[in-house]
Amino acid sequence: MTGISIRSANIDDAQKIADFHVRVWRHTYQDLAPAEAFAVLNEKYRGEKWKEKLSSNDASQIVLIAEIGRRMVGIGAAGGPSESIFGDRGEIKFLYVDPDFKRRGIGRQLLARLASHLREMNYQGAALSVVKGNDLAIAFYEALNGRQAGEYIDPGPVWRSKNVVFAWDDVASLVP
Template identity: 30%
Template structure:
Protein backbone atom coordinates (compact mmCIF):
# COMPACT_ATOMS: atom_id res chain seq x y z
CA UNK A 1 0.00 0.00 0.00
CA UNK A 2 1.44 3.42 -0.91
CA UNK A 3 2.54 5.52 2.07
CA UNK A 4 0.06 8.28 1.27
CA UNK A 5 -2.79 5.78 1.72
CA UNK A 6 -1.50 4.02 4.83
CA UNK A 7 -3.93 4.73 7.64
CA UNK A 8 -2.28 6.24 10.70
CA UNK A 9 -4.29 6.32 13.90
CA UNK A 10 -3.89 7.09 17.58
CA UNK A 11 -2.71 4.16 19.67
CA UNK A 12 -4.82 2.80 22.51
CA UNK A 13 -4.18 0.57 25.52
CA UNK A 14 -5.40 -2.35 23.41
CA UNK A 15 -2.38 -1.82 21.15
CA UNK A 16 0.17 -2.59 23.89
CA UNK A 17 1.13 -6.00 22.50
CA UNK A 18 1.60 -4.76 18.94
CA UNK A 19 3.59 -1.75 20.13
CA UNK A 20 5.82 -4.07 22.17
CA UNK A 21 6.45 -6.48 19.30
CA UNK A 22 7.48 -3.65 16.98
CA UNK A 23 9.55 -2.02 19.72
CA UNK A 24 11.55 -5.16 20.56
CA UNK A 25 11.97 -6.50 17.02
CA UNK A 26 13.01 -3.12 15.61
CA UNK A 27 15.58 -2.58 18.38
CA UNK A 28 16.98 -6.06 17.86
CA UNK A 29 17.44 -5.45 14.13
CA UNK A 30 18.31 -1.75 13.97
CA UNK A 31 20.70 -1.64 16.92
CA UNK A 32 22.62 -4.86 16.22
CA UNK A 33 26.27 -3.90 16.44
CA UNK A 34 25.42 -0.51 17.96
CA UNK A 35 24.74 -1.79 21.47
CA UNK A 36 25.71 -4.95 23.34
CA UNK A 37 24.08 -8.06 21.88
CA UNK A 38 23.22 -9.33 25.36
CA UNK A 39 21.10 -6.21 25.89
CA UNK A 40 19.24 -6.83 22.63
CA UNK A 41 18.81 -10.55 23.36
CA UNK A 42 17.38 -9.77 26.81
CA UNK A 43 14.60 -7.54 25.47
CA UNK A 44 11.24 -8.99 26.46
CA UNK A 45 8.03 -8.49 24.54
CA UNK A 46 6.03 -9.35 27.68
CA UNK A 47 7.87 -6.74 29.77
CA UNK A 48 7.61 -4.14 27.02
CA UNK A 49 3.90 -4.91 26.61
CA UNK A 50 3.30 -4.31 30.33
CA UNK A 51 5.22 -1.03 30.10
CA UNK A 52 3.21 0.05 27.06
CA UNK A 53 -0.08 -0.85 28.74
CA UNK A 54 0.83 1.29 31.77
CA UNK A 55 2.07 4.13 29.57
CA UNK A 56 -0.99 4.15 27.32
CA UNK A 57 -3.33 4.06 30.35
CA UNK A 58 -1.63 7.09 31.91
CA UNK A 59 -3.94 10.01 31.22
CA UNK A 60 -1.25 12.43 32.45
CA UNK A 61 1.34 11.49 29.82
CA UNK A 62 2.67 14.36 27.73
CA UNK A 63 3.18 12.46 24.51
CA UNK A 64 0.98 10.90 21.89
CA UNK A 65 1.54 7.65 20.03
CA UNK A 66 0.47 6.89 16.48
CA UNK A 67 0.36 3.48 14.82
CA UNK A 68 0.20 2.02 11.32
CA UNK A 69 -1.47 -1.35 10.83
CA UNK A 70 -1.27 -3.83 8.00
CA UNK A 71 -3.54 -6.89 7.96
CA UNK A 72 -4.79 -5.95 11.46
CA UNK A 73 -1.28 -6.01 12.96
CA UNK A 74 0.71 -3.01 14.08
CA UNK A 75 3.74 -2.64 11.82
CA UNK A 76 4.98 0.73 13.06
CA UNK A 77 4.54 3.39 15.69
CA UNK A 78 5.71 6.91 16.46
CA UNK A 79 5.72 8.91 19.67
CA UNK A 80 5.76 12.69 19.80
CA UNK A 81 4.94 15.68 21.96
CA UNK A 82 6.43 18.76 23.51
CA UNK A 83 10.20 18.80 23.87
CA UNK A 84 11.56 16.97 26.90
CA UNK A 85 14.89 18.82 26.96
CA UNK A 86 15.14 21.88 29.19
CA UNK A 87 16.92 23.93 26.52
CA UNK A 88 14.08 23.61 23.99
CA UNK A 89 10.93 25.18 25.47
CA UNK A 90 8.07 25.52 23.01
CA UNK A 91 9.68 23.07 20.61
CA UNK A 92 8.13 19.81 19.47
CA UNK A 93 9.90 16.49 19.71
CA UNK A 94 9.61 13.35 17.66
CA UNK A 95 10.34 10.91 20.47
CA UNK A 96 10.76 7.89 18.22
CA UNK A 97 9.64 6.06 15.11
CA UNK A 98 9.93 2.31 14.90
CA UNK A 99 8.78 -0.09 12.20
CA UNK A 100 8.85 -3.85 12.33
CA UNK A 101 11.88 -4.98 10.29
CA UNK A 102 9.53 -6.83 7.90
CA UNK A 103 7.94 -3.44 7.13
CA UNK A 104 11.17 -1.50 6.53
CA UNK A 105 11.27 0.36 3.21
CA UNK A 106 7.53 -0.05 2.64
CA UNK A 107 6.42 3.50 3.46
CA UNK A 108 5.46 2.89 7.10
CA UNK A 109 8.12 5.30 8.39
CA UNK A 110 7.16 7.91 5.79
CA UNK A 111 3.50 7.72 6.79
CA UNK A 112 4.42 8.10 10.45
CA UNK A 113 6.90 10.96 10.09
CA UNK A 114 4.45 12.85 7.87
CA UNK A 115 1.64 12.38 10.40
CA UNK A 116 3.84 13.43 13.34
CA UNK A 117 5.02 16.56 11.54
CA UNK A 118 1.40 17.52 10.76
CA UNK A 119 0.36 16.90 14.37
CA UNK A 120 3.24 18.96 15.77
CA UNK A 121 2.37 21.81 13.38
CA UNK A 122 -1.28 21.61 14.46
CA UNK A 123 -0.13 21.95 18.08
CA UNK A 124 1.64 25.18 17.15
CA UNK A 125 5.24 23.95 17.01
CA UNK A 126 7.33 25.73 14.41
CA UNK A 127 10.43 23.63 15.06
CA UNK A 128 10.91 20.05 16.20
CA UNK A 129 13.85 17.82 16.99
CA UNK A 130 14.62 14.16 17.43
CA UNK A 131 17.54 12.06 18.65
CA UNK A 132 19.24 9.35 16.56
CA UNK A 133 21.54 6.72 18.06
CA UNK A 134 25.10 7.43 16.90
CA UNK A 135 26.01 4.94 14.19
CA UNK A 136 22.40 4.34 13.13
CA UNK A 137 23.11 5.54 9.62
CA UNK A 138 19.91 4.03 8.21
CA UNK A 139 17.75 6.11 10.55
CA UNK A 140 19.84 9.27 10.06
CA UNK A 141 19.51 8.94 6.28
CA UNK A 142 15.74 8.36 6.59
CA UNK A 143 15.30 11.54 8.62
CA UNK A 144 17.56 13.53 6.32
CA UNK A 145 15.47 12.45 3.31
CA UNK A 146 12.50 13.93 5.18
CA UNK A 147 14.18 17.29 5.78
CA UNK A 148 15.58 16.73 9.28
CA UNK A 149 19.18 17.94 9.60
CA UNK A 150 21.81 17.28 12.20
CA UNK A 151 22.57 20.45 14.13
CA UNK A 152 25.63 19.06 15.91
CA UNK A 153 23.84 18.53 19.22
CA UNK A 154 24.74 15.39 21.13
CA UNK A 155 23.71 13.73 24.35
CA UNK A 156 24.53 10.66 26.36
CA UNK A 157 21.63 8.57 27.61
CA UNK A 158 22.64 6.38 30.54
CA UNK A 159 20.55 3.25 31.06
CA UNK A 160 21.20 0.19 33.22
CA UNK A 161 24.15 -1.58 31.61
CA UNK A 162 24.06 0.71 28.62
CA UNK A 163 25.41 4.08 27.52
CA UNK A 164 23.77 5.50 24.39
CA UNK A 165 25.39 8.29 22.38
CA UNK A 166 22.82 10.22 20.40
CA UNK A 167 22.83 12.96 17.78
CA UNK A 168 20.13 15.61 17.38
CA UNK A 169 18.30 16.33 14.13
CA UNK A 170 16.08 19.39 13.75
CA UNK A 171 13.39 20.43 11.29
CA UNK A 172 11.54 23.69 10.73
CA UNK A 173 7.88 22.68 10.42
CA UNK A 174 6.42 25.91 9.05
Protein backbone atom coordinates in the same frame (compact mmCIF):
# COMPACT_ATOMS: atom_id res chain seq x y z
CA MET B 1 1.91 2.85 -0.95
CA THR B 2 -1.70 1.81 -0.77
CA GLY B 3 -3.16 -0.38 1.92
CA ILE B 4 -1.46 1.37 4.82
CA SER B 5 -3.72 2.58 7.58
CA ILE B 6 -2.54 4.68 10.48
CA ARG B 7 -4.50 4.90 13.68
CA SER B 8 -4.09 6.14 17.22
CA ALA B 9 -3.07 3.46 19.67
CA ASN B 10 -4.98 2.68 22.84
CA ILE B 11 -4.19 0.83 26.05
CA ASP B 12 -5.34 -2.47 24.52
CA ASP B 13 -2.49 -2.15 21.99
CA ALA B 14 0.25 -1.87 24.63
CA GLN B 15 1.60 -5.43 24.52
CA LYS B 16 1.28 -5.73 20.75
CA ILE B 17 3.28 -2.48 20.41
CA ALA B 18 5.83 -3.76 22.93
CA ASP B 19 6.32 -7.02 21.04
CA PHE B 20 6.75 -5.12 17.77
CA HIS B 21 9.07 -2.58 19.41
CA VAL B 22 11.33 -5.32 20.82
CA ARG B 23 11.50 -7.22 17.53
CA VAL B 24 12.36 -4.16 15.42
CA TRP B 25 14.66 -2.67 18.08
CA ARG B 26 16.67 -5.90 18.30
CA HIS B 27 17.00 -6.03 14.53
CA THR B 28 18.03 -2.37 14.32
CA TYR B 29 20.55 -2.45 17.17
CA GLN B 30 21.89 -6.00 16.81
CA ASP B 31 25.40 -4.71 16.13
CA LEU B 32 25.21 -1.56 18.28
CA ALA B 33 23.61 -2.32 21.65
CA PRO B 34 25.29 -4.27 24.46
CA ALA B 35 24.03 -7.74 25.44
CA GLU B 36 22.68 -6.38 28.73
CA ALA B 37 20.28 -4.10 26.85
CA PHE B 38 18.92 -7.06 24.89
CA ALA B 39 18.35 -8.98 28.13
CA VAL B 40 16.63 -6.17 30.04
CA LEU B 41 14.69 -4.37 27.30
CA ASN B 42 12.45 -7.35 26.65
CA GLU B 43 8.74 -7.71 25.85
CA LYS B 44 7.70 -7.63 29.52
CA TYR B 45 9.70 -4.48 30.27
CA ARG B 46 8.53 -2.72 27.12
CA GLY B 47 4.94 -3.84 27.76
CA GLU B 48 4.90 -2.07 31.11
CA LYS B 49 6.42 1.09 29.61
CA TRP B 50 3.89 1.17 26.74
CA LYS B 51 1.02 0.63 29.21
CA GLU B 52 2.28 3.64 31.19
CA LYS B 53 2.59 5.76 28.06
CA LEU B 54 -0.83 4.79 26.72
CA SER B 55 -2.56 5.37 30.04
CA SER B 56 -1.01 8.83 30.46
CA ASN B 57 -3.25 11.89 30.47
CA ASP B 58 -0.59 13.97 28.69
CA ALA B 59 -2.51 15.72 25.88
CA SER B 60 0.73 16.60 24.06
CA GLN B 61 1.45 12.91 23.55
CA ILE B 62 0.36 10.75 20.61
CA VAL B 63 1.10 7.11 19.78
CA LEU B 64 0.34 5.84 16.28
CA ILE B 65 0.23 2.40 14.71
CA ALA B 66 0.69 1.76 10.99
CA GLU B 67 -0.95 -1.39 9.70
CA ILE B 68 -1.36 -3.25 6.45
CA GLY B 69 -4.39 -5.42 6.88
CA ARG B 70 -4.13 -6.55 10.49
CA ARG B 71 -0.34 -6.61 10.51
CA MET B 72 1.49 -3.92 12.46
CA VAL B 73 4.19 -2.50 10.20
CA GLY B 74 5.17 0.64 12.08
CA ILE B 75 4.81 2.62 15.28
CA GLY B 76 5.45 6.23 16.15
CA ALA B 77 5.11 8.46 19.17
CA ALA B 78 5.57 12.17 19.80
CA GLY B 79 5.02 14.71 22.53
CA GLY B 80 6.73 17.36 24.58
CA PRO B 81 10.53 17.40 24.78
CA SER B 82 12.10 14.98 27.27
CA GLU B 83 15.61 16.43 27.22
CA SER B 84 16.89 20.01 27.24
CA ILE B 85 18.81 19.42 24.00
CA PHE B 86 15.47 19.38 22.14
CA GLY B 87 14.83 22.95 23.23
CA ASP B 88 11.24 24.10 22.76
CA ARG B 89 10.64 21.71 19.86
CA GLY B 90 8.19 18.84 20.03
CA GLU B 91 9.93 15.49 20.25
CA ILE B 92 9.52 12.49 17.97
CA LYS B 93 10.04 9.87 20.65
CA PHE B 94 9.68 6.65 18.65
CA LEU B 95 9.60 5.82 14.96
CA TYR B 96 10.02 2.17 14.03
CA VAL B 97 9.14 0.41 10.78
CA ASP B 98 9.16 -3.35 10.26
CA PRO B 99 12.35 -4.19 8.31
CA ASP B 100 10.27 -6.21 5.84
CA PHE B 101 8.27 -3.08 4.99
CA LYS B 102 10.95 -0.39 4.75
CA ARG B 103 11.17 1.91 1.73
CA ARG B 104 7.41 1.88 1.20
CA GLY B 105 6.61 5.29 2.66
CA ILE B 106 5.47 4.06 6.08
CA GLY B 107 8.10 6.00 8.03
CA ARG B 108 7.35 9.19 6.09
CA GLN B 109 3.61 8.82 6.67
CA LEU B 110 4.06 8.20 10.39
CA LEU B 111 6.48 11.11 10.71
CA ALA B 112 4.07 13.43 8.87
CA ARG B 113 1.21 12.46 11.20
CA LEU B 114 3.41 12.92 14.27
CA ALA B 115 4.52 16.33 12.97
CA SER B 116 0.89 17.33 12.36
CA HIS B 117 0.10 16.46 15.95
CA LEU B 118 3.05 18.51 17.22
CA ARG B 119 1.89 21.46 15.12
CA GLU B 120 -1.60 21.12 16.64
CA MET B 121 0.08 21.22 20.06
CA ASN B 122 1.64 24.57 19.02
CA TYR B 123 5.20 23.35 18.62
CA GLN B 124 6.97 25.35 15.92
CA GLY B 125 9.73 22.78 15.44
CA ALA B 126 10.39 19.08 15.88
CA ALA B 127 13.42 17.08 16.97
CA LEU B 128 14.45 13.50 17.59
CA SER B 129 17.52 11.52 18.49
CA VAL B 130 19.17 8.69 16.62
CA VAL B 131 21.78 6.32 18.00
CA LYS B 132 25.17 6.93 16.40
CA GLY B 133 25.79 4.07 14.01
CA ASN B 134 22.14 3.72 13.00
CA ASP B 135 23.14 4.78 9.51
CA LEU B 136 19.86 3.91 7.79
CA ALA B 137 17.86 6.13 10.15
CA ILE B 138 20.42 8.93 9.88
CA ALA B 139 20.19 8.81 6.07
CA PHE B 140 16.37 8.82 6.30
CA TYR B 141 16.29 11.97 8.44
CA GLU B 142 18.92 13.69 6.32
CA ALA B 143 16.81 12.93 3.21
CA LEU B 144 13.93 14.71 4.96
CA ASN B 145 16.13 17.80 5.47
CA GLY B 146 16.68 17.22 9.16
CA ARG B 147 19.72 19.08 10.37
CA GLN B 148 22.08 17.77 12.98
CA ALA B 149 21.52 19.96 16.01
CA GLY B 150 23.82 18.35 18.55
CA GLU B 151 24.66 15.18 20.38
CA TYR B 152 23.89 13.73 23.78
CA ILE B 153 24.04 10.55 25.82
CA ASP B 154 20.61 8.94 26.17
CA PRO B 155 19.95 8.36 29.88
CA GLY B 156 18.03 5.13 29.09
CA PRO B 157 17.47 2.50 31.73
CA VAL B 158 20.40 0.27 30.69
CA TRP B 159 22.27 1.47 27.63
CA ARG B 160 23.74 4.97 27.68
CA SER B 161 23.84 5.30 23.90
CA LYS B 162 25.53 8.14 22.06
CA ASN B 163 22.90 9.97 20.01
CA VAL B 164 22.73 12.52 17.23
CA VAL B 165 19.87 15.03 17.45
CA PHE B 166 18.05 15.94 14.25
CA ALA B 167 15.88 19.04 14.17
CA TRP B 168 13.40 20.75 11.91
CA ASP B 169 12.81 24.37 12.91
CA ASP B 170 9.56 24.43 10.97
CA VAL B 171 7.48 21.39 11.92
CA ALA B 172 5.22 22.12 8.94
CA SER B 173 8.09 21.11 6.62
CA LEU B 174 7.41 17.49 7.64
CA VAL B 175 3.74 17.67 6.76
CA PRO B 176 2.90 17.20 3.06
